[in-house]
Amino acid sequence: MKNYSSIFTLAFWGWCVALTSAVGQVTTLPNSIGIGPSTNPAIPLHINKSGEAMRIDGASNPFAAYYNNGLLKGYVQTTPTTLTIGTSNTTSDLEFRTNTLSRMLISGSTGDITMSSRLNAGSGLRLTGPLVVSGSSGAVGQVLMTLGNTSPMWVDVVQNPQVGFEATYASSITLAHNTENVLSGFTENWDDGSMLNPLAGEITIPSSGLYRFECKLSLGRVGNNPAIEQGKLRFALYQNGTLIRQMHFDYKINGLGLAVAHQNFVESVKLSQGDRIVFSIVQSNESNTPILLYVNGTGGDTQFRGYKIY
Numbered sequence: 001m002k003n004y005s006s007i008f009t010l011a012f013w014g015w016c017v018a019l020t021s022a023v024g025q026v027t028t029l030p031n032s033i034g035i036g037p038s039t040n041p042a043i044p045l046h047i048n049k050s051g052e053a054m055r056i057d058g059a060s061n062p063f064a065a066y067y068n069n070g071l072l073k074g075y076v077q078t079t080p081t082t083l084t085i086g087t088s089n090t091t092s093d094l095e096f097r098t099n100t101l102s103r104m105l106i107s108g109s110t111g112d113i114t115m116s117s118r119l120n121a122g123s124g125l126r127l128t129g130p131l132v133v134s135g136s137s138g139a140v141g142q143v144l145m146t147l148g149n150t151s152p153m154w155v156d157v158v159q160n161p162q163v164g165f166e167a168t169y170a171s172s173i174t175l176a177h178n179t180e181n182v183l184s185g186f187t188e189n190w191d192d193g194s195m196l197n198p199l200a201g202e203i204t205i206p207s208s209g210l211y212r213f214e215c216k217l218s219l220g221r222v223g224n225n226p227a228i229e230q231g232k233l234r235f236a237l238y239q240n241g242t243l244i245r246q247m248h249f250d251y252k253i254n255g256l257g258l259a260v261a262h263q264n265f266v267e268s269v270k271l272s273q274g275d276r277i278v279f280s281i282v283q284s285n286e287s288n289t290p291i292l293l294y295v296n297g298t299g300g301d302t303q304f305r306g307y308k309i310y
Contacts, residue, residue: 161207163193164307172292174222175283182238183279186304195306203277203306210309212268213237215279218301219251219259220294228253231285235265238278245269258294262301268309279304 027034032041036048047053056062056078063077063084073092077084087094087108094106105114119125130137133144138154145155167186175181184201191198193206205211215235221228229252236246249263271277283291295302 160209160310161193161308163195163206164305165189165191165193165196165203166303166305167191167196167198168301168303169293169295172220172295174290175281175293176290177288178282178284181281181283183281183304189303201278205271205273205275205277207308208272209270210268211271212307212309213266213277214303214305215265216301216303217249217263217265217281218294219253219263219283220292221253221258222290222292227287228285228289228291231283231291233263234282235263236280236282237267237269238280239269239271240276277306 025035025037025039027039027041029041032039032044032046034041034043034046034048036046039046039048056064061077061079063075065072066074072088074085074087074094077086085094090109092108094108095102096104101116103116105116106112107114131144134151134153136154138144139156141157142154143157144152146152166189168189169185170187173185182201184199186196186198186201188196188198195206196203217233217235219233231251231253233249233251234246235249237244245267247265247267251259251263253259281293285291293302
């Protein structure tokens with residue numbers, strides 16, 4: 001009888017040799033398959049080939065699945081418009097590593113992204129949810145402040161309070177000769193921050209900073225007394241009872257009984273929260289008689305204004 005077993009064996013090895021030549025060296029071992037030259041038999045599937053080494057193709061969203069002890073953990077899938085790298089359940093995180101080190105971790109349960117190094121967003125960074133820093137997303141109106149080489153934090157913005165006032169008198173008032181007149185009984189035009197007590201004439205500083213005071217003074221004769229032609233005026237600021245600023249003016253009275261020009265007082269003063277400011281006027285003239293701090297209600301005469309610069 002012919003030895004059919006030997007004939008079959010020779011035919012099989014001939015087929016393997018032909019197949020190896022046709023596909024470019026396919027090596028099959030009990031626990032591994034090698035495709036290409038110089039493959040490592042310790043690797044279950046080793047492909048050693050230049051160019052396109054492997055292709056997964058399919059007409060309907062093909063994917064490669066990855067299991068661990070029979071449990072699906074992740075996959076790589078293509079669709080007509082996307083390439084998806086994903087995990088299959090809430091216990092599987094997605095991690096990116098370089099140089100064996102974790103660089104980015106996406107939590108499977110929360111979707112949180114943890115970066116172990118800096119993020120370079122050269123074309124801008126757009127958020128659709130809260131920005132959480134050190135476990136906090138801050139409160140409305142807070143800004144993110146850097147703290148050197150430690151983690152930044154959310155802080156309140158220290159804003160310059162919008163405070164200021166403008167006041168005048170309802171009618172002209174009389175200034176006695178050579179007598180200090182502490183001004184009071186104002187009529188407010190506006191008062192942002194309630195810093196002026198119009199009745200007492202006292203300004204209470206709401207926050208520390210630089211304040212500016214502008215006062216326009218219009219003068220007139222009492223009863224159009226022709227004996228008054230000129231005089232002197234001192235306008236002053238008192239801070240907590242202490243004189244801090246003053247300005248001296250010479251004035252002349254015209255034929256209509258009014259000062260030839262308004263007297264303007266402008267000063268900028270550094271003040272502290274809680275300071276109290278009052279205005280004072282002393283006038284004297286050659287007739288030793290009173291004069292008017294003139295008001296006609298048109299807004300173009302006596303006015304007092306104060307506001308915070310910073």
